[in-house]
Amino acid sequence: MEREALQAAVCELDSTVSPLDANADRAAVIVEASALPAIVRRLRDQPQFAFAQLLDHVAVDWIDRGQFELIYQLYSFKHKHFLSVSVFVPREDPRVPTLCRVHPVAEWQEREVYDLFGVLYDDHPDLRRLFLEDDWVGFPLRKDYQDDFMLDRPR
Amino acid sequence: MTVEVSSLKELVEQASGDDRSPDTQEYFVNMGPQHPSTHGVLRLVLKLDGERVLRCIPVLGYIHRSIEKISEHMNYMNCVHLTDRMDYLSSIMNNWAVSKAVEEAAGIEVNSRIQTIRTIFAELERIQSHQLWWGVLGMDLGAFTPFLYGIRDREVLNDVMEETVGARLTMNYVLPGGLMADIHPNFVHRVKEFIKYFRPKLDEYDDLLTNNVIIQERLRNVGILSPQTAVQYGATGPVLRGSGVAFDLRKDHPYGVYDQADFEVPVGTIGDSWDRYWVRVEEMRQSMNIVEQLLDNIPPGDFLVKKLNSKIKIPEGRYYSQLETARGILGVFIVSDKKDEPYRMHYRSPNFNNLWCLEPMIKGDYIASLIGAMSSLDLVIPDIDR
Amino acid sequence: MGIVTDKLPGALEKVPGGNVLVTRFDEIINWARASSLWPLTFGTSCCAIEMLMATGGPRHDLARFGAEVARPSPRQADLLILAGTIVKRMAPRLRTLYEQMAEPRYVIATGACTISGGPFIYHSYTTVRGADEIIPVDVYVPGCPPRPEQLFHGLLTLQKMIKEGETIREPGVRRKPVISALPEGITLEDIQGEMKELLVKENVVDVQHAVDKLKWPSGLNESSSGDSGANERGAGDGA
Ligand code: SF4
Numbered sequence: 207m208e209r210e211a212l213q214a215a216v217c218e219l220d221s222t223v224s225p226l227d228a229n230a231d232r233a234a235v236i237v238e239a240s241a242l243p244a245i246v247r248r249l250r251d252q253p254q255f256a257f258a259q260l261l262d263h264v265a266v267d268w269i270d271r272g273q274f275e276l277i278y279q280l281y282s283f284k285h286k287h288f289l290s291v292s293v294f295v296p297r298e299d300p301r302v303p304t305l306c307r308v309h310p311v312a313e314w315q316e317r318e319v320y321d322l323f324g325v326l327y328d329d330h331p332d333l334r335r336l337f338l339e340d341d342w343v344g345f346p347l348r349k350d351y352q353d354d355f356m357l358d359r360p361r
Numbered sequence: 362m363t364v365e366v367s368s369l370k371e372l373v374e375q376a377s378g379d380d381r382s383p384d385t386q387e388y389f390v391n392m393g394p395q396h397p398s399t400h401g402v403l404r405l406v407l408k409l410d411g412e413r414v415l416r417c418i419p420v421l422g423y424i425h426r427s428i429e430k431i432s433e434h435m436n437y438m439n440c441v442h443l444t445d446r447m448d449y450l451s452s453i454m455n456n457w458a459v460s461k462a463v464e465e466a467a468g469i470e471v472n473s474r475i476q477t478i479r480t481i482f483a484e485l486e487r488i489q490s491h492q493l494w495w496g497v498l499g500m501d502l503g504a505f506t507p508f509l510y511g512i513r514d515r516e517v518l519n520d521v522m523e524e525t526v527g528a529r530l531t532m533n534y535v536l537p538g539g540l541m542a543d544i545h546p547n548f549v550h551r552v553k554e555f556i557k558y559f560r561p562k563l564d565e566y567d568d569l570l571t572n573n574v575i576i577q578e579r580l581r582n583v584g585i586l587s588p589q590t591a592v593q594y595g596a597t598g599p600v601l602r603g604s605g606v607a608f609d610l611r612k613d614h615p616y617g618v619y620d621q622a623d624f625e626v627p628v629g630t631i632g633d634s635w636d637r638y639w640v641r642v643e644e645m646r647q648s649m650n651i652v653e654q655l656l657d658n659i660p661p662g663d664f665l666v667k668k669l670n671s672k673i674k675i676p677e678g679r680y681y682s683q684l685e686t687a688r689g690i691l692g693v694f695i696v697s698d699k700k701d702e703p704y705r706m707h708y709r710s711p712n713f714n715n716l717w718c719l720e721p722m723i724k725g726d727y728i729a730s731l732i733g734a735m736s737s738l739d740l741v742i743p744d745i746d747r
Numbered sequence: 748m749g750i751v752t753d754k755l756p757g758a759l760e761k762v763p764g765g766n767v768l769v770t771r772f773d774e775i776i777n778w779a780r781a782s783s784l785w786p787l788t789f790g791t792s793c794c795a796i797e798m799l800m801a802t803g804g805p806r807h808d809l810a811r812f813g814a815e816v817a818r819p820s821p822r823q824a825d826l827l828i829l830a831g832t833i834v835k836r837m838a839p840r841l842r843t844l845y846e847q848m849a850e851p852r853y854v855i856a857t858g859a860c861t862i863s864g865g866p867f868i869y870h871s872y873t874t875v876r877g878a879d880e881i882i883p884v885d886v887y888v889p890g891c892p893p894r895p896e897q898l899f900h901g902l903l904t905l906q907k908m909i910k911e912g913e914t915i916r917e918p919g920v921r922r923k924p925v926i927s928a929l930p931e932g933i934t935l936e937d938i939q940g941e942m943k944e945l946l947v948k949e950n951v952v953d954v955q956h957a958v959d960k961l962k963w964p965s966g967l968n969e970s971s972s973g974d975s976g977a978n979e980r981g982a983g984d985g986a
Contacts, residue, residue: 231465231680231681231682232681258592258593259592259593259595260595261595261597261690261692261709261714262692262694262707262709264694264705264707264709266696266704266705267705277694279681279692279709283592283606283608286613286614288681290681309593309595310593310594310717311593311594311595311714311717313717314713314717315595315714318713322429334369335422336421336422337421337422337425337746338422338425338836338873339422339835339836340369340370346427346430346872347429347430351872353872355835355872356870356871356872357868357869357870357871357876358869358870359434359869359870394837394840395789395819395821395840395844396819401790401791401792401795401831402791402837422834422836423791423834423836423837423840424791424792424831424832424834424837425834425836425873426792426832426834426867426871426873426874427867427870427871427872427873427874428867430870430871430872431866431867431869431870431871433870434869434870442866443866445793446792446793446866449792449793449796450796493796493800497800508800508803508804509804509805512800512801512803512804512805512806513804513805513806515804516801516804516805516806529797529801529892529894530793530796530797530892531793531891531892742791742792743791743792743793743831743832
């Protein structure tokens, strides 16, 4: 399916899905946080989409807007197309339902995002820090992260 | 809906105690972070019943160097150099992935000479990476000779590439807009000589390891990864292909000049360690085929289409590019806010996703199988942790 | 006995009843330590490929320097070749490994990362800026990654230091770091030539010089019977 057609088809799935046009090369949609697992499950199971693999999970800290953007990259082996699904959550209370039940690899990808951004995943079976020690304070990839250890590059 | 944040200690305490059989005692063993067969500083917390592995919990972070944070304070030209240090055995492919993303974002068309040279180097490096993996796999399974063979041939190829690139490991050869330098006049000739040298050596590899009974016993029907599990657990590259899913970005979404080359994608059948082994050995042959086809008609042209300065700015938006490294799909995700530094830079590393296949692969099997299975995943730990 | 006497920092003395090796005890211990270093396989990242794998391989071959018996267990090793970045989480483990090694222990820090944090020094929230913040380091080998030849240069530097008895033994003290840097403009041939020269020099002991340096007990070297070759000197049968 072509990029535009795919984007339109995904948007027709549900009223909680809307298109996102900032992406350069692939179809992208915005999904409401509460509807995420259901939508991704349907994207996986419906044969015209068949997004079998969760390739990647990224978070972006939009500090000016007070939001985190959570991006899920999906890939379909059958139709050979990519889709990026975005979820916006407020920075103060970043919560989103987990995708572990749909794509098991999400368990660790979400742990990475929790570790570095502090996004909380509802119902996650094993939400722990992944890279940093359990007693680390703060979430280092947030734009406002500070600690005494980091050095700024001399200009 | 609950959110619970636990720690490793709690997890271990929870996990001990359940499914205990009456006459054995279960215990936890730490494997790593300083262990010769974890290829670096991976730590596995193993729950054992006798010699059987009941759980295998990877603990990461022993080489988490915060590359993504550093990248946010670097311009795009410098970001490229950090990627060498992630998956250092696929350094040129890593450079290429970032360069590709930046080029697509900034709208730079590179000429076919650059594309061809990049493709040749990527394939040579794939061979190099697999040579090292082959040697180390032998060493993990208790044979030292394969290591010597692998390193010996790797050095031969290393010399050929070093003549052009000027470095042995962290090559920094590909940069946005082209290449660091043109190929050395001797390059084509020496690569041909290398292929002539290495083809019989690959048969020697087969004699030494592939057809060896001990190796077969330790790899066959061990660490079976079904295609469904492989897809669900995010595996790509030789691990996914070993399970029988013929997915290769070079074929399915060609980049560079892979569409001009005629090559096959080896796939396994049942997804055991042996299939993954075989896929990689076969990939070396295919890579040599690709290089041979491209070598004779490298088109003329410049090796740098546009000299980009360090202040290069790319338009606002998100950019995603991916390519197939020696271990799977490397994805580069850039969010730009019109400055000369990325707003957010993320790497989808193949090893990070491949690692999670380890537990479903070896659950209930012996520790000795774990070593073979882990070796067949070909993990590079700095790429997992970034 | 030719080979042995050539290498030993002393001289073989013929006395009634057999051959006696006369040397200073310290010197022979230092010589033994320097000539058979057992490295610990400690590689965290990229440098490990060059420092442990390439040097262990047939082309470069660490065995030429008597240091090829790489041990995975710190209790059997006496040389820690630090290859790769050290991050905060690894730092306590590195310290433990170092403490577990038996004395005397030596440390070579290879690569920019273990010297200063290297490419990851700024804006990193985890990278330790130099291994010497955690353990004492004897020799620094710069590069990213250093070439195997550079590691050999560092190893020879360390061997020289051991033989002269001046390594850094106090833990946690950054004292007299020795940087085994190669001068600019040097070519591969130069390095290999220099290595060869060094090796030859290491292996040939000017026995006459060594003997002269030693204070001989009186009586043993007074009369010599005829042949005065360096190795045969002082055939003291008293006749
Ligand atoms: S010095 Fe360079 S090659 Fe060595 S570990 Fe650091 S980044 Fe890697």
